[in-house]
Amino acid sequence: MAEPPASLSGQDVGRWKESCGSFAYLTIKDRIPQILTKAIDTLHRHKSEFFEKHGEISSIFLQKGMEAEKKAISLLSKLRNELQTDKPIIPLVEKFADTDIWNQYLEHQQSLVSESDGKPRWFYSPWLFVECYMYRRIHEAVIQSPPIDDFDVFKESKEQNFFESQESIIALGTHLQELLKTIEDLDENNLKNEFFKLLQISLWGNKCDLSLSSGNTSSQKTNIINSLEQFKPFILVNDMEHLWSLLSNRKKTRGKGTVSRVDIVLDNSGFELVTDFILADFLLSSKLATEVHFYGKTIPWFVSDTTIHDFNWLIEQVKHSNHKHLSKCGVDWENYIKMGRWVYHDHIFWTLPHEFCAMSQVAPDLYAELQKAHLILFKGDLNYRKLTGDRKWEFTIPFRQALNGFHPAPLCSIRTLKAEIQVGLQPGQGEQLTASDPSWLTTGKYGVFQFDGPL
Ligand SMILES: O=P(O)(O)OC[C@@]1(O)O[C@H](CO)[C@@H](O)[C@@H]1O
Numbered sequence: 001m002a003e004p005p006a007s008l009s010g011q012d013v014g015r016w017k018e019s020c021g022s023f024a025y026l027t028i029k030d031r032i033p034q035i036l037t038k039a040i041d042t043l044h045r046h047k048s049e050f051f052e053k054h055g056e057i058s059s060i061f062l063q064k065g066m067e068a069e070k071k072a073i074s075l076l077s078k079l080r081n082e083l084q085t086d087k088p089i090i091p092l093v094e095k096f097a098d099t100d101i102w103n104q105y106l107e108h109q110q111s112l113v114s115e116s117d118g119k120p121r122w123f124y125s126p127w128l129f130v131e132c133y134m135y136r137r138i139h140e141a142v143i144q145s146p147p148i149d150d151f152d153v154f155k156e157s158k159e160q161n162f163f164e165s166q167e168s169i170i171a172l173g174t175h176l177q178e179l180l181k182t183i184e185d186l187d188e189n190n191l192k193n194e195f196f197k198l199l200q201i202s203l204w205g206n207k208c209d210l211s212l213s214s215g216n217t218s219s220q221k222t223n224i225i226n227s228l229e230q231f232k233p234f235i236l237v238n239d240m241e242h243l244w245s246l247l248s249n250r251k252k253t254r255g256k257g258t259v260s261r262v263d264i265v266l267d268n269s270g271f272e273l274v275t276d277f278i279l280a281d282f283l284l285s286s287k288l289a290t291e292v293h294f295y296g297k298t299i300p301w302f303v304s305d306t307t308i309h310d311f312n313w314l315i316e317q318v319k320h321s322n323h324k325h326l327s328k329c330g331v332d333w334e335n336y337i338k339m340g341r342w343v344y345h346d347h348i349f350w351t352l353p354h355e356f357c358a359m360s361q362v363a364p365d366l367y368a369e370l371q372k373a374h375l376i377l378f379k380g381d382l383n384y385r386k387l388t389g390d391r392k393w394e395f396t397i398p399f400r401q402a403l404n405g406f407h408p409a410p411l412c413s414i415r416t417l418k419a420e421i422q423v424g425l426q427p428g429q430g431e432q433l434t435a436s437d438p439s440w441l442t443t444g445k446y447g448v449f450q451f452d453g454p455l
Pocket residue numbers: 027031131206209210211212267268302379380381382383417418419
């Protein structure tokens with residue numbers, strides 16, 4: 001097979017707005033420093049909390065809390081300075097489960113740089129690599145600053161996203177509970193329609209990530225169910241029928257007591273996670289699946305990504321809602337977890353910089369776990385970038401080719417477009433979009449259900 005194309009990078013001129021530089025360049029220049037500034041500000045504002053938590057026993061602890069906050073802030077300021085002055089990417093120093101793998105990857109990036117270019121740098125190296133590295137360095141700053149080493153600098157914005165989306169969340173919870181009342185009586189066609197609705201809700205739920213808005217609020221304020229028809233023309237690749245065929249055929253043909261497993265590689269917490277839970281509940285209630293497995297991030301990531309803490313926090317919030325339909329959702333979801341019908345998995349691979357085609361080498365245990373699924377849903381833009389290697393593919397290259405051998409099981413990307421990469425389009429489709437809406441690749445207005453079926 002021919003070599004895959006080069007990686008997107010901060011040194012590119014854009015596929016659009018050529019005079020201003022690529023989306024990758026603008027992300028490194030503007031968005032990432034803003035995210036760092038916001039993280040610093042969050043640490044500042046939480047100062048008193050650290051003192052209360054760690055400083056109440058004696059003045060020695062008070063001292064410790066103060067020092068930790070100062071240290072984390074100075075490490076983050078140093079990081080922001082390295083980035084803004086395009087300094088070389090330096091190895092991680094603090095021992096953590098993935099430190100060695102990260103540093104090996106850095107060496108690999110170093111080996112790709114020619115002698116005259118020196119070292120991997122922020123605006124020079126692959127965008128996927130430097131962006132992941134930035135979030136990993138934020139984590140390093142926090143773990144280097146005990147006793148605040150479990151502090152999530154993004155927690156506040158994730159929670160805010162959830163609270164600000166309350167009305168939409170209640171509307172979704174109500175829709176689900178109404179649907180569950182009659183689900184047993186629905187004919188094939190109605191069941192399929194409901195499946196498609198909830199898939200689309202989960203797709204548009206991906207509009208609300210916080211790293212695109214530099215950590216500023218990006219919540220869902222309107223009832224998304226009423227907007228689905230209006231959004232349909234913005235679905236550029238729509239393989240929903242394939243997902244239905246796969247799951248409904250399996251439901252018909254599987255023997256009693258056999259498993260149908262759908263795995264969801266999660267993206268953002270808050271509103272998007274609610275849409276994923278609603279879909280996952282429907283999959284079990286409709287018997288299209290008998291088990292749903294979720295994968296989250298082990299460390300705070302790309303501002304809004306889901307950690308185990310966010311996952312549990314959200315279910316707890318929903319359960320304690322004073323809205324009866326919503327709290328019923330929370331009770332059911334907690335039960336699914338208790339019964340092992342919903343399973344949460346952690347793996348460090350998801351917060352490494354590797355493209356997914358490297359998974360079978362770098363994380364064979366995770367690859368083997370995913371192989372147990374009958375269908376894997378990859379939520380969000382970052383997962384799409386990692387599925388396709390974040391490379392400069394032609395718009396018409398088949399999705400399977402861009403996956404570059406990654407195929408643990410039939411899989412589908414459910415993603416709104418927030419990076420200058422898209423494959424599997426019809427000839428001329430990309431060019432037409434560029435002409436009619438030059439920023440189509442990066443605003444989150446468009447989406448895809450892109451499926452790669454059984455081999
Ligand atoms: O994976 P998500 O949450 O859908 O999107 C993450 C994301 O906003 O982060 C990057 C900007 O920093 C973009 O590449 C990408 O769109």
